[in-house]
Amino acid sequence: MIRPPLQKLFPAQRRMLLALLAVMAGGYFLLSDLMGGTLSQHQYWDSYSLQAWNWLQGRMYVADPQNYEYLELAIYNGRYYVSFPPLPSVVLLPLVAIYGLETPNNVLIACYGLIAAALAYEIMLRRDRTPPVAAFWALVCVWGSNMLWMTTNAGVWFQAQALNMVMCLAAVLCAQHGRKALATTFLALAVGCRPLSAVFLPIFALLFAWDEREKRGSFLKSCLAQWRCLIGPILIGACYMAYNYARFHDPLEFGHNYLPEFTRAEHGQFYLGYLWPNLKQLLFEPVTIQDGKLQFTLFQGFMFYIANPLFILWAVRCAVHIRRREITAEGLAIGAGMGIILLATCMHRTLGAWQFGARYTCDMLPFAYMYLADRGRQRPASWEMAVGGLAVAFNAYGALYMHFYG
Numbered sequence: 397m398i399r400p401p402l403q404k405l406f407p408a409q410r411r412m413l414l415a416l417l418a419v420m421a422g423g424y425f426l427l428s429d430l431m432g433g434t435l436s437q438h439q440y441w442d443s444y445s446l447q448a449w450n451w452l453q454g455r456m457y458v459a460d461p462q463n464y465e466y467l468e469l470a471i472y473n474g475r476y477y478v479s480f481p482p483l484p485s486v487v488l489l490p491l492v493a494i495y496g497l498e499t500p501n502n503v504l505i506a507c508y509g510l511i512a513a514a515l516a517y518e519i520m521l522r523r524d525r526t527p528p529v530a531a532f533w534a535l536v537c538v539w540g541s542n543m544l545w546m547t548t549n550a551g552v553w554f555q556a557q558a559l560n561m562v563m564c565l566a567a568v569l570c571a572q573h574g575r576k577a578l579a580t581t582f583l584a585l586a587v588g589c590r591p592l593s594a595v596f597l598p599i600f601a602l603l604f605a606w607d608e609r610e611k612r613g614s615f616l617k618s619c620l621a622q623w624r625c626l627i628g629p630i631l632i633g634a635c636y637m638a639y640n641y642a643r644f645h646d647p648l649e650f651g652h653n654y655l656p657e658f659t660r661a662e663h664g665q666f667y668l669g670y671l672w673p674n675l676k677q678l679l680f681e682p683v684t685i686q687d688g689k690l691q692f693t694l695f696q697g698f699m700f701y702i703a704n705p706l707f708i709l710w711a712v713r714c715a716v717h718i719r720r721r722e723i724t725a726e727g728l729a730i731g732a733g734m735g736i737i738l739l740a741t742c743m744h745r746t747l748g749a750w751q752f753g754a755r756y757t758c759d760m761l762p763f764a765y766m767y768l769a770d771r772g773r774q775r776p777a778s779w780e781m782a783v784g785g786l787a788v789a790f791n792a793y794g795a796l797y798m799h800f801y802g
Contacts, residue, residue: 412527413517416534417510423539424506427548427792431799434548435506438498441551443467445499447478447485448492456643467552470654472644479651482639483563483588484555501550508558509547513538515565516765522572523769532776532784537765540787541704542753545795553748557758560589564762567600568769576604581628588636590759591650592737599733601625606725658745666743674742678754694802696747703753703794705787709780710764713772730767734760752794752802 406414428435446467450458461469461476470479478485491499516537520530538544543561546554563586570579580600586593604625605618612618637647644651652658658665674696681698684691692698701707714731717723741747741756748755776784 409521409527409530412531413514416513416517416531420510420513420535420539421506423792424509424548427795428502430796431548434799435502436500437502439501439550441467441549442497442499442501442555443469443478443480443552444484444488444555445492445497445501447482448488449497451485451489452492456639468655470644470651471656471659472651472654477643477651477654479655480552480556481588481591481636481650483585484552484559486588487559501555502548505547505550505555505558508555508562509538509543512543512558512561512565515562515569519565519569519572519765519769522569525769525774529775532781533765533768536706536709536784536787537761540784540791541706541761542751542755542758542791542794543761544788544791545752545798546755546758548795548799553755556589557755560586560593560759561762563589564593564596564759565765567596568762568766571600571604571766572769576600576622577624577628580625581632584629584632588632592740592759595733595736595740596763597629599729603726603729661745663745665745666740667745668743670745671739671742674744674747675739677747678738678742678757694750694752694798696749697751697754697756700754700757703787703791704757704761705783706761706764706768707757709772709783710768713768717771724771727767727771730763734763750802752798753791 425435443464446458446464450456453459457475457477458464458469464476468479469476471477488499488501488504491501491504513534516534517530520533521527525533538547538561543558547558563582567579567582567586570576570582580597583593583597583600587597601622602619605615605622608618608621609615612621636650640649640651641647643649644654653665663669677696677698678700681693681696683698683702701711714723714727717727737760738757741759744756773780
């Protein structure tokens with residue numbers, strides 16, 4: 397029997413992707429080994445497995461809440477509820493059906509990191525990058541950010557952010573392929589992880605309309621022609637709202653407003669007065685060196701572009717395009733959407749509390765990455781490669797630091 401050559405079975409693009417995923421899987425294993433074998437352990441900060449288990453028992457509330465005082469549970473009408481949007485619990489349902497509450501969630505969140513990297517790789521390939529260049533950018537996107545630390549720990553907060561990145565990168569990839577309705581559907585799913593991802597739903601629809609304005613004859617007609625992009629978000633949004641109403645009699649309430657820390661707060665969960673102190677924290681809280689050791693806060697985060705320097709690379713490309721008057725409608729829309737998310741995040745009472753870096757800002761990474769894919773260099777400059785390499789090293793340090801000293 398004649399066997400086809402390896403090059404035909406696995407072209408260069410696929411071989412590089414397999415190499416990227418193999419390196420990352422090996423990296424997760426080595427980090428886990430240093431952390432005491434965490435990949436094989438269940439992370440008990442897992443509200444999502446608890447929620448899925450209660451669903452399988454026929455409940456929307458949490459039974460025996462006194463056993464889960466370490467989790468953030470909302471209290472409404474005398475019952476306790478998981479206070480986070482539900483999509484990660486939907487993903488966990490089959491695992492909970494098999495393993496019960498002891499799900500292999502640390503393996504699952506590492507898989508989210510691998511899937512995010514594969515999507516980021518394909519996004520760059522779609523914009524004619526060579527396989528090594530695409531692999532470099534994918535690694536910087538996922539491992540050169542707080543996502544590296546978060547995908548080594550399946551705590552409830554990190555599961556939400558990791559799955560949100562997967563859904564948003566999938567939306568970007570679908571948009572590149574012209575699968576517009578699927579792109580907005582993935583964004584709607586992302587809302588079930590991180591509600592502020594909803595900011596990009598109208599932005600994507602407007603960008604699709606802008607691209608078709610000449611074909612349709614006018615921008616208004618092009619906007620009306622995007623009705624198919626609304627079907628998935630409407631259906632998914634209806635499911636979210638029905639679930640919220642069934643629990644809290646409010647279609648827009650996922651439960652955080654009923655957490656004790658927010659019911660006791662004078663100004664509640666969101667308040668304009670939180671904006672400047674939080675924004676100042678994210679923009680100016682430094683990382684310093686004292687007595688030969690790094691010094692940084694583990695509460696509320698530090699300068700978001702230090703742990704997530706993809707934002708520096710994005711900002712430089714935007715500045716170059718603005719100076720050359722080459723900024724596009726897509727670039728302006730992406731920047732506006734990221735700005736809205738950043739400001740809304742800073743109006744929240746907390747910035748993620750205990751953390752390395754500024755993890756909430758990872759929600760904007762897929763969209764900065766989208767711009768770099770569409771409008772960045774075909775080959776990264778030497779300084780970009782240096783920044784990317786340092787980003788991965790710094791975040792690997794952060795993952796280990798948080799496990800042993802955080």
